[in-house]
Amino acid sequence: MNAIAFTDVSRSYGNVLAVDGLNLTVETGRTVALLGPNGAGKSTSINMLLGLIRPSGGRIELFGRPPEQAVARGEVGAMLQDGELIPELTVRELVDFVRGLYPEPLDLDAILQMADLTDLAGRRAGKLSGGQSQRVRFALAVAGAPRLLVLDEPTAAMDVESRQRFWAAMRDYAAGGRTVLFATHYLEEADENSDRVIVVARGRVVADGTAAQIKAKAGGHAVRFTLDGQSAAGLDALPGVSAVEVTGGTATLRTADPDATVAALYRGTSLEIRDLRLAGADLEDAFLALTREP
Amino acid sequence: MPNHIRVEILRMLRNKRYVIFVVAFPVVLYVLFCNIVAGQASSGGGGAAAYLMVSMGAYGALSASIMSTAVPWAQERQAGWLRQLQITPLPGWSIILTKLVSTLLLALPSLALVFVVAMTTQGVSLAPGRWALLFLGMWIGILPFAALGLAVGSLVPPDTAQPAAMIGMFGLAILGGLWFPVDTMPATMQTIAHALPSFSYADIGWNLVSGQAPPLQDVVTTLVWAVVLGAAAVFAYRRATARA
Known part of the structure; x- marks a missing residue:
């Protein structure tokens, strides 16, 4: 019931x-x-x-x-x-x-x-x-x-x-x-x-x-790692990624599907990934994404 | 409901404002007035002390019934305690009935205290049956004032309920002749006084202590006010708790 x-x-x-x-x-x-x-x-x-x-x-x-x-x-x-x-x-x-x-x-x-x-x-x-x-x-x-x-x-x-x-x-x-x-x-x-x-x-x-589905829909996850001098080319083509920023040697990938993005990062690129961090969906971004006028 | 009443009584007995202004103040005033009267003339004696006992007992019961309703009730409404009760199985009629019963009980201490002080220190003596009748009449007679307090508490926010209760309380007490006898007032004031529930209520007591039966007109006036203010209280309560 x-x-x-x-x-x-x-x-x-x-x-x-x-x-x-x-x-x-x-x-x-x-x-x-x-x-x-x-x-x-x-x-x-x-x-x-x-x-x-x-x-x-x-x-x-x-x-x-x-x-x-x-x-x-x-x-x-x-x-x-x-x-x-x-x-x-x-x-x-x-x-x-x-x-x-x-x-x-x-x-x-x-x-x-x-x-x-x-x-x-x-x-x-x-x-x-x-x-x-x-x-x-x-x-x-x-x-x-x-x-x-x-x-x-x-x-x-x-x-x-x-x-x-x-x-x-x-x-x-x-x-x-x-x-x-x-x-x-x-x-x-x-x-x-x-x-x-x-x-x-x-x-x-x-x-x-579920929370995971909502977050995926909101597209508000961030995958970060230390890029140092390596090239950022091609990162924006990884699965789920909507935006790439590089500041002070750190790359930040905005993604709707962090699992797929991280898997592709290791298997699909030859980059040396260090200090990988995953941040949850950002509140502001999530709401903006979900509550935007159609 | 008994448990709810117990909780209501408990909280008021712990409220300093109630204890000082409602329970202690009338009896202090009573002793003070008795001494003033005794100092002025030897005429009154036991009669004046009995008259003042009714006046101050009435004032105490009146203030108890308005003070323990209007402001606490307005606060509970505004602060969300009423909502807290509304989302429990407690029915709406029980909330307001509990308030009324609690108010009746909360008027007892000041009334009883004035009577006991009158008996023990001012030499007021009545037949046991007359004491009982007086006590009962002056107790049940506060219904119009309790209803008034509940109506005010249902209608206005606490900031307004405070002065409204004060004005209602002192206005009814003074205009109804509880502080200064109605006979000493100008004619217009006397006409006003005779229409007020505070006068008719106290007049029942004054007649009882002087050995007479209460005039029918007093009983009718008090009853009419009880019905009118009671209806106002029910209407105001329904308005305050209506699901918008």
Whole structure:
């Protein structure tokens, strides 16, 4: 069964069309990234999915039901972008309260541990840092053991280490066969933490597939190596390569297919390749490539 | 819902503004006023202390019901806590009903404190049945003010809710004769006072402590305001939580 199904969903604010005929389905048990630049319609889509705003057109179903029903049955948990906590309550009190609203919640201590809050359980929410509050909001989202977990740009206020821990916790949660949908504008996050990436721009799906497929489509990989005095002639004819730059003895090949490019570099040329480095798709380039007007 | 109510009460009891302005302030004012009156004339005695007990009890309950609703509620709406609750299985009617019940409970401390101080330090004495009736009447009678606070909290952002709550609270208290008796006001002010729920509410108490039955007109006025403001609160809440 599909956990999420959007059928021709649109939403406008006045004259602005935020979501424009969105069609997508997410199977139960998948971890899916909703990737797009700011203003792509990610948050609007998520708010519609949670039943907080109504679509102007089209239909949304969660586990075959309208969003409000799925929410009322405790099947959905979410971490929204803006959500302050009650400053006078402690972390434990907040988590325990929200957990009590669901029919079959997780164990309190297990939630605190998963969200790395055990040491902060007695602290009042008003005294938490931005990253700590973010962890509490994650704890509130998973507290009811929802079948569908929705995260809207969850790592926005976190430092690098917190991010890594956060994604580890998310993967733990998803490992139980649960469905996760998260919105992000970081390609790396989508790449590392999902098994499918849906790229949205201007309120539409512009690409849908595994991270590798998306990157290939975006054509944003860079293969670099030390060229020294050797000739760069013919490098632009290698498979997948779209551009070649040589600066300070280093060659940079822009490629849509780094595997094929590197293989051809070794087998098809007589160059002496040293210091080979591969860089992931560049965010800017990827978006420009994917979201360009047709 | 019991757990939600518990959480709401807990957070307000930890809120310094609530404890100082709602619980402590009315009883301090009460003792102060009693001393002023006692210093001015020996006429009032127990009667004045009982009258002031109702005035300050009413003021405390009024401020409790507006202060624990308007601003916290506006903040929760704006800051996203309401959305956090809306994406849980908690139904919308339960959220607002919890607020109302919590407000009723949060008005108890200031009301009880003024009564206890009146009994123990000012020598106010009533028959047990009359105490019970007074307490119950002055407790349930805050419904219009709780509804007003919730309506304000649903309609305006926190920056506006703060002054609106203050104006509503002091306006109702002063114009309704809780600080200075209505009899001492000019005629026009008296007419205004008699139409306000703060006057009709307190007047029920003043009549009860002076050994009379509450006038029907007071009961009707309070009820009408409760219905009108209650409808406004429900309308405002639905508007605030409507899925756009």
